[in-house]
Amino acid sequence: MSKQNSIIPLSGKLRDMVGYYRRNKKGKKEWWWRRAPQNVQQTAPTKRAATDFGTASRCSRLVRHALRPWLRYYGxxxxxxxxxxxxxxxxxxxxxxxxxxxxxxxxxxxxxxxFNFNSDKTIHEFLTSPPLITSGQDNTTTILLPGIHLSNTKTNKGITHVTVKAIALPFDHRQDAITPVASETITIKRKDIHQAITLTLPASKEQTIILLEIQCGYEINNTIEISANKQTAAMDVIAVLPAVKPKKIRRIFRNKTPQLYIIPPCCQPVKNHQLSQTTSLYPLKE
Known part of the structure; x- marks a missing residue:
């Protein structure tokens, strides 16, 4: 593995070398070379392990694509x-x-x-206690936050408001795409940072991943601008709710007549044995 020093970096395969890039700690791209293998031999166990790895990668891609509008803030x-x-x-x-x-x-x-999507900050550094999740009878999921703690440090200097939002991700790995559902965004001032917050999400019939996002911002010309500092934002998975089983519908019949379980006997014609033995319907000719 060697680093590319050319003016125009290359990506992809070139003869027996493969060009690729990776980001350093500062977020800048660094281009590297590595030698491509001459031949790849996969055994049956290797192929089966690759299938499981493909399943995990596909599930990860579904989550990333569904959360793309929120992950763009973290870059x-x-x-x-x-x-x-x-x-x-x-x-x-x-x-x-x-x-x-x-x-x-x-x-x-x-x-x-x-699981925290921002590796440098978690929601537990903002909350005074873990959130409480309850399921309502009106097919809703309620998230109760007792309060938020925002320390007065240099990283939070100039912060005037905090925004809180919950995201429901109905997860089904058999689908090609996942449609997330977000709650309303609650914005609170820094002086009212310890007030309780209630977020409501619609319940889903599928297995649902619940995420909580907390972002800090500052007010400019009566508008709230989200801070670009990674130390002032967090988005974590707080719960994975099971799929809701459909309720069994009991059929109600309007006819309340009790069902008849007694089978009536079958009526058979009665034979006149005396008539057949003594008399005849047609008299014999002499």
Missing amino acids: YHFDHNRLNKAFINIIKADTDHNTGFKVLTHHNMQSLRG
């Missing part, structure tokens, strides 16, 4: 490899299926709780 601070590794661990935790046929079960999906 290069979000590492895709961390999300891929999280789904790979979920796939590996499935012990009920053989390699190559593993799936994402709801029990193993609970390991996503606490």
